[in-house]
Amino acid sequence: MRNFRLPQFRGVHSQAPFCLALSMLLASLGTSIVNIALPTLSLVFDASFHEVQWVVIVYLATLTVFVVPAGGLGDRFGRQRVLVFGLVLFSSASAFCGLASNLWLLIAARAAQGVGAAFMMTLTIALVRETIATARVGQTMGLLGTMSAIGTALGPSMGGLLAGWLGWRAIFMVLAPIGVLTAFLVLRALPDNAPSRGSARIDLSAFRDLHVLPYLIANFLVANIMMATLIVGPFYLAFALGLREAIVGMVMSIGPAISICAGVPSGRLVDMKGPRPVLSLGLIVLLSGAILLAMLPQIAGLSGYIMAIVVLTPGYQMFQSANNTLVMADVPTDRRGAISGLLGLSRNVGLVSGASIMGMIFNWGVGSSAIESAAPSAIVSGMRLTFLVGGASIAAALWFVRKRQGERFAL
Incomplete structure (x- = not known):
């Protein structure tokens, strides 16, 4: 930096x-x-x-x-x-x-x-x-x-x-x-810039030709799990560990703080190594972080939660830098806005899904809609289920992009 x-x-x-x-x-x-x-x-x-x-x-x-x-x-x-x-x-x-x-x-x-x-x-x-x-x-x-x-x-x-x-x-x-x-x-x-003379209508067949669909799906799945950390984390910290609001806020700031530090280095890695290998690496790190979030808090409490977040967050930044670069790389000038819009759409649908569907999975795992009165062990169980499902979604994202890339992972 x-x-x-x-x-x-x-x-x-x-x-x-x-x-x-x-x-x-x-x-x-x-x-x-x-x-x-x-x-x-x-x-x-x-x-x-x-x-x-x-x-x-x-x-x-x-x-x-x-x-x-x-x-x-x-x-x-x-x-x-x-x-x-x-x-x-x-x-x-x-x-x-x-x-x-x-x-x-x-x-x-x-x-x-x-x-x-x-x-x-x-x-x-x-x-x-x-x-x-x-x-x-x-x-x-x-x-x-x-x-x-x-x-x-x-x-x-x-x-x-x-x-x-x-x-x-x-x-x-x-x-x-x-x-x-x-x-x-x-x-x-x-x-x-000069406006395009063509229509702003989206041509879905063009997106298939540009090979962007797997990367948009991966973008959705990654945003889904990242929003899940923002929804589930506070409940675990406040109700399972009994931390005060100020401490919860400090712990929740760890992930964004790591993102701040990791963003530009992740971009530099993309410039040096190319977006494809960095994209795969980012998803592998994200998958590791999701599995750790499912397992470590039950074993090590607060320190386990923090360790998992420390692993998860750099993977997200590597993925974002590589995925955005890869999607926009070969887009014609008059399509950049539309493709960028799809990139934002996939991310935001993932955020909404993480706030709603992953929240429902967490509630189901806890076994009660009144989470504030649930036992700490029930909250831990809900978080474990949430991030096991999230880890499966990241594994699916990795499969999508590796299938499209059709090349061995190497940095």
Whole structure:
């Protein structure tokens, strides 16, 4: 990290890498910053947990639905200007979230915020290929992965501080001026690429020709298990181990902190060795981490949980850097937005699946919907089942990509 320099852009202002990184950071913050305020929102609006949960779900849902249309619109009308539109929408929706007078207005504003985030995530990745020198694309993808991890790590602590100091509305209001600043920088620093004359319609046969389907499936399965760690981990730490909220927050920050450190080195590894072997290595490390999460906490408690997370997280960053680079490598210029949209779609569907389906598996493994009153051993059993299923999904992802690659694993 000490010798890392921002990737060199061709013919654009030096603020360009900062724009892309800040756009990714904001979209990630939008996902993670609100979770810490859910109990407060439940009290303020006199709402049940299931009602306030929609503040999180609707953001992920609209982000998921709009990533593909966002990419197609970028291809058709120009990726820079459509990214600016997304940033303005995200900023306006953030302000409306902070001004919401009831829960349902807040949920509606969060839906609009998720649409803006879909444009930001999709067009940020698509713009890398046309603004970054080919030799540094992997490194830049690693940088974007690092910024996403920073947003995930920073969100809960930043949200907690703002909510405690200025009230819950501040956790949304703070995003608005940052989004406006980013939009201004994008207009100054990123190239206003010519819109495509073709249609933004998605041609599924083209995706088969580009061999992207196995990598999109792998992206879905990996996102599924990573979201499962964010859903299941707090319940294990709080109710099975009896840790206080502050300690739970510290432990939960270990994974994102490792992601921050591993993102750029993972990208460099992709640039040096190529994306295919690094992709396989990342999935193997992820599989090892999932198995350890299923087994070690029962044997070693908190230290076992931390050891498993330390193994799992670098695998995720290696996978992300390699998979993003591989998917975008041979995409024609007029398709980059659409393919990037599919990449975001597969990831976000995986996040929604991890929050819902893996949560159901965890509940079933615990044997009770009232997890707070379940025995510690039951919670451990639920976590073991969850990550055994998650490990099986990672093994399936490895099979998909190795079958497509048809080559021996070697670094």
